[in-house]
Amino acid sequence: MPRPYFYVTTPIYYVNDQPHIGHAYTTILADVLARYHRALGEAVFFLTGVDEHGQKVQQAAEKRGVAPQAHCDEYALRFSRLWERLEIQYDDFLRTTQPRHINVVRAVLQRLYDQGDIYPADYAGWYSVAEERFITETEKDSGAFRDVRQLTERNWFFRMGKYQEQLIKYIEARADFIQPDSRRNEILGFLRQPLGDLCISRPKERLNWGIELPFAPEYVTYVWFDALLNYVTGPGYIADDRRFGQWWPASVHLIGKDILTTHSVYWSTMLFALGLPLPTTIFAHGWWLTGESKMSKSLGNVVNPLDLVDQYGVDPVRYYLTREMILGQDANFTLESFIKRFNSDLANDFGNLLNRVSGLIGKNFNGLVPASGELSEADQEIKAAADGLAQKVADAVAGFRIHEAIDETMLLVRLINRYVEKQAPWKVAKEDLTRAGTILYIATEGLRIAAFYLLPVMPQKANQVLEVLGAVGSAGEWGLLKPGTKLAAHEALFPRLEIAI
RNA sequence: CGCGGGGUGGAGCAGCCAGGUAGCUCACCAGGCUCAUAACCUGGGGGUCGUUCGUUCAAAUCGAACCCCCGCAACCA
Numbered sequence: 001m002p003r004p005y006f007y008v009t010t011p012i013y014y015v016n017d018q019p020h021i022g023h024a025y026t027t028i029l030a031d032v033l034a035r036y037h038r039a040l041g042e043a044v045f046f047l048t049g050v051d052e053h054g055q056k057v058q059q060a061a062e063k064r065g066v067a068p069q070a071h072c073d074e075y076a077l078r079f080s081r082l083w084e085r086l087e088i089q090y091d092d093f094l095r096t097t098q099p100r101h102i103n104v105v106r107a108v109l110q111r112l113y114d115q116g117d118i119y120p121a122d123y124a125g126w127y128s129v130a131e132e133r134f135i136t137e138t139e140k141d142s143g144a145f146r147d148v149r150q151l152t153e154r155n156w157f158f159r160m161g162k163y164q165e166q167l168i169k170y171i172e173a174r175a176d177f178i179q180p181d182s183r184r185n186e187i188l189g190f191l192r193q194p195l196g197d198l199c200i201s202r203p204k205e206r207l208n209w210g211i212e213l214p215f216a217p218e219y220v221t222y223v224w225f226d227a228l229l230n231y232v233t234g235p236g237y238i239a240d241d242r243r244f245g246q247w248w249p250a251s252v253h254l255i256g257k258d259i260l261t262t263h264s265v266y267w268s269t270m271l272f273a274l275g276l277p278l279p280t281t282i283f284a285h286g287w288w289l290t291g292e293s294k295m296s297k298s299l300g301n302v303v304n305p306l307d308l309v310d311q312y313g314v315d316p317v318r319y320y321l322t323r324e325m326i327l328g329q330d331a332n333f334t335l336e337s338f339i340k341r342f343n344s345d346l347a348n349d350f351g352n353l354l355n356r357v358s359g360l361i362g363k364n365f366n367g368l369v370p371a372s373g374e375l376s377e378a379d380q381e382i383k384a385a386a387d388g389l390a391q392k393v394a395d396a397v398a399g400f401r402i403h404e405a406i407d408e409t410m411l412l413v414r415l416i417n418r419y420v421e422k423q424a425p426w427k428v429a430k431e432d433l434t435r436a437g438t439i440l441y442i443a444t445e446g447l448r449i450a451a452f453y454l455l456p457v458m459p460q461k462a463n464q465v466l467e468v469l470g471a472v473g474s475a476g477e478w479g480l481l482k483p484g485t486k487l488a489a490h491e492a493l494f495p496r497l498e499i500a501i
Numbered sequence: 502c503g504c505g506g507g508g509u510g511g512a513g514c515a516g517c518c519a520g521g522u523a524g525c526u527c528a529c530c531a532g533g534c535u536c537a538u539a540a541c542c543u544g545g546g547g548g549u550c551g552u553u554c555g556u557u558c559a560a561a562u563c564g565a566a567c568c569c570c571c572g573c574a575a576c577c578a
Contacts, residue, residue, distance in 0.1 A: 014578045051578055125576085135577075152561060160576095182506045186573050189504035199576060261575055326514075329506095330571085337513080340527060348540055356537045363536080403514095407526085421534075421542040429536095495543050 001060045005038040005045070009248040011255050012049040012094060015075040019082045021288050021321075022256060029285065029327070029402065030254050031088045035456030036397045036405065039476070045236035045247050048083070049094030051227045053220075055133055058209035068209045072097060087314050087459050093232050102211050104444050107228055110214045117159045117273045119399040120216075123199045127151035152454050156201035156219060163269040164195040169266070176281055178264050179400060183257065183284045187264045198266060200225050212461050228267045232276070250279040252400075257284040280394070283400055288328035314495070315458035316342050320395065322457055323406045339497050342351035346461075349413050350450070351494035354465055356420060357444045358487050360436075364429045369444060369469070370437030371483040379442045382419050383478055385412050386449045390476055393453050409453045416446045445468065445481040452476045461493055482490075 010030045013023050021296055025046060034046040034461035046451040052072040061071035072095070080093055094101060112118045126148050137150065153409040166192050171177055171184065178184040202210065210220030229237075255263055263282050271278050308317045320338050323345070325331035361367060375383065396405035420443050429436035451465035453476060466472045470485035 011578075017578085054578075056578090125574095133577085180506095182572080185505050190573065191577075192504070193574080196575080222576090224576075225578065246552090257572080259578075261573080262578080265575075324513090329514095332513085337527090343538095343540095344527065346537060352540050353540055356541080358537090360536050410526095417541055418543095420536075424534080424536085426534095426536045494538080496538055496540080 004042055005246060005251075006019050006034070006042045007045045007047070007235065007250045007252075008034050008037075009046075009231050009234070009250055009253050010048040011259060012051040012096065012227055014054070014056070015050045015052050015072050015079075016060055019078055023079070024082065024086060025288060025321050025325075026254055026256060026285065027083060027088055027400060028086060028321055031086075031090070031395065032322050032402060032456050033252070033254070033400075034089065034249040034257070035351060035400075035459070036393070039452075039456060040397070041395055045092070045235060046090045047092045047094060047231070048088070048090045049092070049230055049234070050079055050096070051230075052076065052095055052097045053210040053226055054223070056210075056451075058207060060207075064190065069097060076287045080184065081462070083185050085309060085314065086318070089459075092234050092331075094212075094234050096226055096230060101230060104238055105211045105221060105229050106214045107238050108226060108229060108270075112158065112273055113161070113213075113215045113271075118156055118200070118215075119159070120154060121157050122152050123155040123157075124150065124152040131469075151325070153203065155199050156213060156216065157197040157205070158200050158225070158270070158273070160198040160266065161195045163272045166272055167191065167195075167265065167268055170278065177278070178260075179281055179283045183260055183315070183328075183350055184263075187260065190261060195265070198224060224303040225270070228262070228270060230430060231267075231279070247490045252281040252283055253279050255282065255284050257286060260284045281400075283327070285327055286325065288325070288331060288333040311343070312338075312497075313348070314375060314463040316346060319457055323403050324403070326403050327400050342494065343496050345410055346494040347492075347496040349410060349417060350454075351492055353413055353417055353420075353443075353447055354468065354490075356417075357440055357447060358468060358490070360425055360429075361440055361444070361487055362363060364425075364433065364436060364442070367481050367487045369481060369487065370441050372441035372445075373434055373438040377443070378423060379418060379438065382416060382442050382446050385415055386446050386478055389449060402433075406454070406457060409450050411461060412446060412450050416443050416450070419443060419446075446476065448481050449476055449478065464490070464493055 008030050009025050013019070017023070027094070030046060031050065032230050034044050038044045050072075052068075057068055057071060061068040064071065076095055083090065083093075096102075109118065123134075127133070128135050128148050134151070169190065171188060171191075175181075175184070178187055200223075201213060201216070202222045204212075204218050204220055207220060207222070210222065211226055213219045213221055229239075231250055231253065232244070232248060233239075236243040237248070239298055253263055253267075263284075268278050302461075316338075320341050324333075324337065324341060358367075361369065364370075389408060393405045394406040396402070396408060420439070423439045423443075425436045425439040425443075428439060448466065448469050451462045451469075452474065454462040455466075463472060466474065468488045468490045469481060470479055470488065474480045
């Protein structure tokens with residue numbers, strides 16, 4: 001059922017933002033998914049990028065006295081550097097100021113204009129003089145904005161409303177399109193109200209850092225037609241039909257739940273208008289909370305992912321973020337739960353198992369992987385569990401249950417620890433070295449397979465396990481660990497964190 | 502009655518769709534082992550599954566009402 005091509009996206013992040021755990025989480029998630037799908041033998045295209053147009057960039061650049069593009073060049077680096085640090089293996093990093101993207105946006109706008117889906121009208125809304133932008137009804141009511149007044153302005157609109165019925169039918173017919181289910185219901189609820197048209201422009205006198213409307217040079221397009229189209233620019237829409245045909249529609253747009261409407265409604269109707277297929281899945285994940293509230297800059301409770309990474313390493317952070325959050329729900333981030341997770345899963349179970357088997361093989365077999373003899377019933381159990389893992393992981397990943405894919409793998413690790421305990425190879429070795437060898441082969445081979453399935457989550461650490469076992473690059477099938485392989489010397493991979501909290 | 506999600510041992514979750522001894526991880530207690538990162542393994546304590554009513558031989562699971570928490574309610578990236 002999985003198609004040979006898997007195309008995953010993150011949102012494009014606003015260059016002006018300080019990269020925070022939310023950005024890091026979405027992107028790590030996309031990377032883990034991409035790596036799992038690559039491991040499952042699929043061709044993968046992983047697109048991320050930055051959104052560089054808009055009022056805030058223009059203002060920030062003016063304030064610093066630099067050209068907007070120079071400002072963007074500088075700020076975009078913060079994201080690409082972070083992704084490098086977080087071991088993000090993306091295939092494309094799109095910037096909305098790139099000519100390839102501007103071409104797509106202009107071509108799309110022209111086409112929709114030609115077919116009558118874009119028209120001029122007055123836009124009336126609440127305008128914040130201080131912020132120099134329109135604000136929402138909710139924002140106005142919050143009282144957080146001063147100098148608010150009604151403003152009417154000539155603008156351009158996209159006929160979004162006319163696609164409402166088509167969209168409702170589309171969503172109702174596809175249980176997998178918007179996930180999780182609760183979000184799907186939310187959008188269907190939203191669509192019970194009449195859907196208006198979408199304002200897509202700003203006059204240049206207010207905002208000139210944007211893509212000019214091809215049919216109205218005194219305007220630039222605002223937000224949606226600029227940002228959302230990145231998903232088709234990446235795989236080569238208009239520019240390269242063959243490549244685009246290969247990757248589009250996207251397998252999954254990973255997004256935060258805050259931009260669900262944008263993607264489910266605006267983007268879908270834009271694609272309808274263009275006659276393009278919709279992405280297979282739009283998946284909205286939850287937020288990391290600290291205590292009660294969303295982690296936000298204004299509350300000063302932002303956890304900088306780089307700090308965590310500097311202190312504990314990339315892989316444990318990737319492991320924690322993907323194991324702890326059930327995709328779609330919110331999760332609590334606390335240092336305490338991070339440390340618990342690290343110690344119980346990574347140090348005690350996974351890392352310690354490596355030390356157990358490598359120590360025993362070192363002592364009893366001069367560090368050479370022993371051969372496997374006749375398999376006992378207990379041995380068969382481990383082999384069966386390891387053999388069954390592939391399907392379990394594949395199912396969990398296909399259903400976006402990353403935490404489950406990880407947990408299934410850790411269950412194998414725990415099973416092996418139990419097996420080693422019961423088989424007691426350190427005792428058996430005194431009477432029957434051949435049998436002890438079989439036990440250790442079984443345990444080590446099981447560990448290798450567990451490490452293989454942890455590679456997408458912990459590309460460095462899981463690979464280190466494979467290095468120790470002389471099995472880098474080996475596949476997930478049973479029996480690929482070669483007897484006679486000299487185990488490499490190693491330190492503890494995940495030294496327990498003995499930190500008072 | 503705007504729409505939707507949820508309330509399960511100390512914590513975080515599964516189970517609910519296809520009713521039938523309440524499961525997992527962590528924490529706690531006791532024991533075992535001693536290969537290993539005081540790790541690992543075994544056993545145990547702890548839950549009237551938000552409340553009430555109903556359906557049923559039987560309900561965490563189905564239905565109704567109520568209480569509480571959360572999200573959405575659009576042009577905000």
